[in-house]
Amino acid sequence: MVIVGELINSTRKSIKEAVKNNDSDYIKKIAKEESEAGANYIDVNAGIFVGKEIDYLKWLVQTVQEAVDTPCCIDSPDPKAIEAALPLHKGETPMINSISLEKERYDAVLPIIEGTDLKIVALCMSSKGMPETADDRIKIADKLINGLVQHHVKLDNIYVDPLVQPIGTNDNFGIQFLDSVEAILKEFKGVHMMCGLSNISFGLPNRKFINRIFAVMAVSRGLDGLIINPLDREMMGSLITAETLAGKDEFCMNYLQAYRNKLFE
Numbered sequence: 001m002v003i004v005g006e007l008i009n010s011t012r013k014s015i016k017e018a019v020k021n022n023d024s025d026y027i028k029k030i031a032k033e034e035s036e037a038g039a040n041y042i043d044v045n046a047g048i049f050v051g052k053e054i055d056y057l058k059w060l061v062q063t064v065q066e067a068v069d070t071p072c073c074i075d076s077p078d079p080k081a082i083e084a085a086l087p088l089h090k091g092e093t094p095m096i097n098s099i100s101l102e103k104e105r106y107d108a109v110l111p112i113i114e115g116t117d118l119k120i121v122a123l124c125m126s127s128k129g130m131p132e133t134a135d136d137r138i139k140i141a142d143k144l145i146n147g148l149v150q151h152h153v154k155l156d157n158i159y160v161d162p163l164v165q166p167i168g169t170n171d172n173f174g175i176q177f178l179d180s181v182e183a184i185l186k187e188f189k190g191v192h193m194m195c196g197l198s199n200i201s202f203g204l205p206n207r208k209f210i211n212r213i214f215a216v217m218a219v220s221r222g223l224d225g226l227i228i229n230p231l232d233r234e235m236m237g238s239l240i241t242a243e244t245l246a247g248k249d250e251f252c253m254n255y256l257q258a259y260r261n262k263l264f265e
Contacts, residue, residue, distance in 0.1 A: 001219070001224055001225065001226065001239055001240075001243055001248075002040050002041070002159070002192065002194070002224060002225040002226075003038055003039045003040050003041070003225075003226055003228065003230050003236075003239075004039065004040065004041045004042075004043050004073045004095065004097075004194070004225070004226070004227040004228070005031075005034030005035070005037075005039035005041065005042050005043060005228075005229070005230045006043050006196065006227050006228055006229055007030050007033075007034055007043075007229060007231070008027060008030055008031065008034075008042060008043060008044050008045065008060060008064065009043060009045040009075070010045055010046045010047060010048045010049060010056070011045070011047070011048055014026070015027075015030075016048065019046060019049070019056050019059070019060065022059070024063045024066075027060065027063045027064065027067075028063060028064070028066065028067035029067075031063075031064045031067045031068050031070070032067050032068055033231060034070075034230050034231065035068040035069075035070040037230035037231050037233075037236065038230050038236055039070060039230045040070065040071075041070065041071055041072065041073040041094070041095050041119075042064050042068065042070050042071070042072050042073065043072070043073040043075050043097065043227060044057065044060040044061055044064055044072050044073070044074060044075060044085075045057075045060075045075040045076065046060055046076070046081075047075070047076055047077050047078070047081075053076065053078060053081045054078075054080065054081045054084045054085075057074070057076060057081045057082075057084070057085045058084060058085050058088055060072075060085075061074065061085045061088045061089055062088055065088075065089065065090060065091070069091060069092070070092075071089070071091060071092040071093060071094045071095065072089055072094045072095070073094065073095040073096075073097050073119075073121075073227075074086065074089070074094055074095070074096055074097065075097040075098075076097075079105065079108035079109050079112065080108075082096055082109070082112060083112050086112070086118075093117050093118060093119060094118065094119070095118070095119035095120070095121065095159070096109070096112070096113060096118050096119065096120050096121065097121040097227075098120070098121035098122065098123045098161065099113070099120055099121070099122055099123065099144070099148075100122070100123040100124075100125040100126070100144075101123075101124075101125060101126040101127070101140050101143055101144055102125060102126060102127050103127055106147075110147075110148075110151055113148075113151075113153055114151040114152055114153065115151070115152040115153075116153075117154070117157065118157065119157050119159060120148070120153060120157060120158055120159065121159045121161050121194050122141070122144045122145070122148065122158055122159065122160050122161065123161045123163060124136075124137040124140040124141050124144070124160065124161060124162045124163050124180070125140065125163060126140050130163060130165065131162075131163060132165070132170070132173070132176065133172075133176050134176045134177075134179040134180040134183060137162040137163070137176075137177075137180035137184070138180060138183050138184060138187070141160050141162070141180075141184045141188070142187070144160070145158060145160065145188050145191060155188065155189075155190035155191050156190055156191075156192070158191045158192065159191075159192045159193065159194035159225050160184055160188075160191055160192070160193055160194065161193075161194050161195045161196075162177055162180040162181060162184065162193070162195065163177075163195070164177055164195055164196070164197050164198075164199045164200045164214075165177070165199060165200075166199055166200065166201070166202040166203055166204075167200050167201070167204070167210075168201075168202060168203040168204050169203075173200070174200060174214065174217075177195075177200075177218075178217060178218060178221050179221075181193050181218060181221045181222055181223050182221040182222055185221075185222040192224050192225050193218075193222060193223045193224055193225060194224075194225035194226070194227065195218070195223070195225070195226065195227065196226075196227035196228070197211055197214055197215055197218065197226060197228070198211050198228075200214045201214075208232065208234070208235070211228075211235065212234060212235050212238045215228075215235065215238060215239060215242070216238055216239075216241075216242040219239065219242035219243055219246055220242065220245075220246055226239070233263055236258075236263060237258060237263045237264050240254050240255055240258045240263070241255060
């Protein structure tokens, strides 16, 4: 399971204040905690700072990399900000969040990743908006994956995000997402699946519980990447257990290590 730590995002009040005040110690503290908790990538997002995002995103990349060896997931609605921050990233190859089938974004992000070894989150969104059914997601994924491969992006570097929508607004949104995960993985051998799944519980009580159950269900369908809070020990324990039960943990070694680390307390 590839875990992208979601906490260094300027939509969070504490991060917004840290970025505005250049509080590098706080950003480094969060990055270290996420890395130590098992994050494979540290998401960095300064998207709320319109007009200043490029400078702040560059600062976040540099600050995180001063604290941890874990690579960044460079996350921005502005392709220019991604392009500006990339040269500052050192060490292990980063992840880009994201490309979609929306024409303006597709045309702007594709030249950044073409022919590189960058990991890329590929959102199943088109100019028509958010997909609702599994078939809608599969059609968008088909065009995205084939387009990326034709521009020399390796299948192994593509993380398709079928987009989670709130179950509270439509009874079928959960199962449509799960069906799309399974179908895309069956059709495109070698790609990965990635999502931020907390949207499934939007508007409902006890959201963490819903999110954990949905994550386990998604792992059973093949999901192998999540953008989550890695400091949520119950979520991390549930994911490790789900992968063990799905046959993705040889001799249960990851489960046993998690038990020794008292993750299940």
